[in-house]
Amino acid sequence: MGWLTKDIERAPCTVEVSHCFESLHAHVRFNNGAVIHPGDEVKVHGPEIMAPFGEVVSEEREATIVRASKLEQLWTRLTGDFEVMELCEFSFSEEVTL
Amino acid sequence: MNAHTGKHTADATTVEEGLAIAEAQDRQYNDEMATETAMSNTLLTPRFYTTDFDELDAIDVSPVRAEWDKLIDQMQADPNKGHFKKNEDWDHVDWEGMDPALKKEFIDFLISSCTAEFSGCVLYKEMKRRGNNKDITQLFQLMARDEARHAGFINDALREAGLRVNLGFLTQKKKYTYFRPKFIYYATYLSEKIGYARYITIYRHLEANPEHRFHPIFKWFREWCNDEFSHGEAFALLMKTDPKLTSGKNVYWIKFFLTAVYATMYVRDHQRPAFHKALGVDPDWYAHEVFTKTSTLTKQIFPITLDIESPKWQPLLEKLQKANVDLDAARKQGGPMGFVKRLSAQARAGTAFVRLVLIPSKSHKVPENVRLEPAY
Numbered sequence: 359m360g361w362l363t364k365d366i367e368r369a370p371c372t373v374e375v376s377h378c379f380e381s382l383h384a385h386v387r388f389n390n391g392a393v394i395h396p397g398d399e400v401k402v403h404g405p406e407i408m409a410p411f412g413e414v415v416s417e418e419r420e421a422t423i424v425r426a427s428k429l430e431q432l433w434t435r436l437t438g439d440f441e442v443m444e445l446c447e448f449s450f451s452e453e454v455t456l
Numbered sequence: 457m458n459a460h461t462g463k464h465t466a467d468a469t470t471v472e473e474g475l476a477i478a479e480a481q482d483r484q485y486n487d488e489m490a491t492e493t494a495m496s497n498t499l500l501t502p503r504f505y506t507t508d509f510d511e512l513d514a515i516d517v518s519p520v521r522a523e524w525d526k527l528i529d530q531m532q533a534d535p536n537k538g539h540f541k542k543n544e545d546w547d548h549v550d551w552e553g554m555d556p557a558l559k560k561e562f563i564d565f566l567i568s569s570c571t572a573e574f575s576g577c578v579l580y581k582e583m584k585r586r587g588n589n590k591d592i593t594q595l596f597q598l599m600a601r602d603e604a605r606h607a608g609f610i611n612d613a614l615r616e617a618g619l620r621v622n623l624g625f626l627t628q629k630k631k632y633t634y635f636r637p638k639f640i641y642y643a644t645y646l647s648e649k650i651g652y653a654r655y656i657t658i659y660r661h662l663e664a665n666p667e668h669r670f671h672p673i674f675k676w677f678r679e680w681c682n683d684e685f686s687h688g689e690a691f692a693l694l695m696k697t698d699p700k701l702t703s704g705k706n707v708y709w710i711k712f713f714l715t716a717v718y719a720t721m722y723v724r725d726h727q728r729p730a731f732h733k734a735l736g737v738d739p740d741w742y743a744h745e746v747f748t749k750t751s752t753l754t755k756q757i758f759p760i761t762l763d764i765e766s767p768k769w770q771p772l773l774e775k776l777q778k779a780n781v782d783l784d785a786a787r788k789q790g791g792p793m794g795f796v797k798r799l800s801a802q803a804r805a806g807t808a809f810v811r812l813v814l815i816p817s818k819s820h821k822v823p824e825n826v827r828l829e830p831a832y
Contacts, residue, residue, distance in 0.1 A: 375623060380540075382570070382607035383577050383600075384623050387585070396506050396634035402627050411615070438634035444503055445579070445640060446647040446717055447572035448724045449565055449654065454784035455727070456560045 365425040367392065373402060374416045377409040388421065397426025397434035497622040498567055498614060502575035504632045509586040511637045517591045520693045523827050524591065527689055531598045539679045540609040546672045551617055554670070561731040562671065563617060570610040570621065576644075577603035595690050602683045609680075613673050638701055641691050642713040646754070648688035650717055653749035655681035656832045661737060668736040685830045692757040696826050702759055714754070714762050715813045718747055722773045723780050743773075749832055756826050760817040772812045779805035 359365060369392040375384045386402060394400060402421045409415040426434065517524045551559065577600045584596035611621055635643075659677040662669045669675070695701045702710065725732065725739045732739045744764065751761040763769065779801045786797035 373626060375626070376604070376608075377611075377621075379542075379608050379612050381601075381604040382574065382611045382621070383581070383604040384574075384626055385578070385581055386626065393586070394506055394632050396632060399629055399631045400504075401629045404627060406622075406624050407626050408623055434632075435634045438505075439636055439639050441503075441633060442635050442639045442643050443716055443720065444575075445505075445635070445643040446720065447569070447576075447651055448721050449569055450561075450724045450728050450731075451564050451568045452724065453564070453727070454781055456564055 359425060359428055359431075361428045364427050364430075367423045367425065369421050369423055371402060371419055371421045372416060373407055373419055374414065375407055375409045376414040377411050378414065379412070386421070389418075392423060394423070395426065395431055396438060397430045399424040399426075496619055498619045499622045499624055500571050500574055501625055502571060502578050504630045505579055505582070505640075506632050506634050507583070507637050507640055509583070512583060512587050512592055513589045515589060515592055515694065515697055517693070517697055520696050520826065523825070524693050527686065527693065527827070528591075528594060528598070531595075531602075531686055531690075536602075536605075536679050536683060540605055540676065542612070545675050549616060549671055555730065555734070557730040558670070558734050559617075561728045562734075563614075563619065564728070565731060566610055566614050566617070566673075567619075570607050570614060573603045573607035573610065576600075577607060579640075599687050599690070602687070606680060606683070609676065610673070613671070638706070638709070641695050641701065642710060643717075645688055645691035645695065645757070646713055646717045646750075648684045648691065649753050650721065650746065650750045651684040652681040652688060652830065653746045653753065653832070654721075655684070656830070657742060657745050657749065658735065658737070660832065661735070665736055668734065670734050682830050685828075688753070689827060692826050695757050702757060702822070707760060710758050711760060711762070711817055712813060714758070714760075714817075715809070718743075718750075718762065718764075719773060719776055719809060719812060721746070723777050726777050727781075740770075744770075753828065755820060755822070756828050757822060759822055760819050763815050763818055766815050768811070768815055772808050772815075776805055776808040776812070779808060 370389040372387045372389060373384070374387075376382060384407075386400070400421055400423050402419050404417075404419050407415070407417055407419075554562070580596040580600035580603060584593045584600060587593040587596065614621065655677040658674060659681070662674050700706065722739075722743050725743060729739075732742065747762070747764045751764065755761060783798060783801035783805060786794045786801055788794075789797065
């Protein structure tokens with residue numbers, strides 16, 4: 359990882375989507391143990407994934423990880439906190455009028 | 457819509473009956489297919505975060521071990537399992553007859569809530585997966601379970617309204633941002649506690665005024681918010697493990713988060729007048745009620761509470777709300793005039809917020825024992 363250069367990696371991954379009444383969730387797990395750092399970008403390849411209602415699907419896909427440069431990683435660590443309010447839930451979107 | 461009720465072909469006693477059942481099932485299946493295609497798409501747009509996972513691993517819950525184990529046992533016993541089911545209490549919703557303004561705001565409520573639960577699930581699951589500390593990973597796994605369950609329940613209400621969630625984000629490019637663990641604690645702790653206060657206040661209000669309950673989902677608010685309450689308890693215990701998190705200059709952070717969360721809630725609620733009118737709730741009364749409850753609850757861990765009774769408090773919230781509305785109008789207007797108005801509105805919003813933060817807070821002594829039970 360350089361100060362200004364980005365590395366690009368490909369990683370096999372498992373995508374699990376649950377579209378059930380009991381649980382609505384979606385997770386991506388890298389099968390090779392790749393770890394995501396601040397500022398990295400991830401793209402899972404292939405067509406959109408959606409489970410029919412009432413089902414859980416699991417698909418093996420490939421993902422591209424664009425590693426942030428050292429500078430970008432540092433920048434994300436320093437400035438990411440500005441967006442921390444996103445973690446709060448307020449029941450409504452921020453749109454003033456709908 | 458999705459429950460396959462009625463007889464199964466295997467229950468048929470004659471060929472004709474068997475065929476009739478099969479035909480009925482086909483019809484129902486085709487209806488469902490038609491529904492699926494006719495549904496409009498609701499793109500969920502969760503955000504993706506990383507944090508300092510080593511710092512999370514370093515948490516030692518020994519100082520609060522007894523309370524911690526009790527809370528985890530309670531969450532593991534899962535008293536709400538099976539509660540989020542549609543039963544006879546889920547009465548018919550007249551979507552067609554609903555006032556369009558109310559419908560828009562209510563759907564905004566459902567989508568925002570579903571996205572928030574979904575994002576919570578993604579965040580907690582990531583923390584579970586990346587952590588090595590058994591106490592911490594176990595907690596995040598349990599919380600991810602609850603969030604996914606809530607999201608599923610809200611999703612069902614959305615489907616009834618003809619909206620299908622779209623998880624297209626999975627195959628789009630996602631950038632991971634970074635939050636410091638302590639900010640995650642402050643923000644999520646407050647979010648869970650204020651969420652509890654918000655839901656329970658509406659639940660109790662509708663218990664007393666059932667004629668305002670325009671959708672059955674409100675009947676589930678109590679169980680829903682009890683989960684939020686437990687999650688808040690867990691974050692309170694996490695903060696208790698490290699006294700630095702709630703003392704010294706971190707108290708300023710706490711004050712900032714309290715003000716930001718209360719003010720954002722005030723502004724957002726006031727942007728949804730039809731929703732509150734239908735519930736028979738005055739958003740000013742509601743805000744004050746929720747702030748009062750949240751302040752009482754957060755005394756369990758935060759050494760300060762905001763002075764919401766200060767004569768400056770309410771007028772400044774109103775100023776902030778007004779500035780926010782003006783800002784939106786100026787953005788929509790565009791052009792040089794719009795730009796000038798935008799700057800003015802931004803300045804007014806910023807000033808109002810800073811003045812809210814500057815209202816002296818109330819200090820108090822934090823109790824030895826953190827744990828609370830939902831009592832409202």
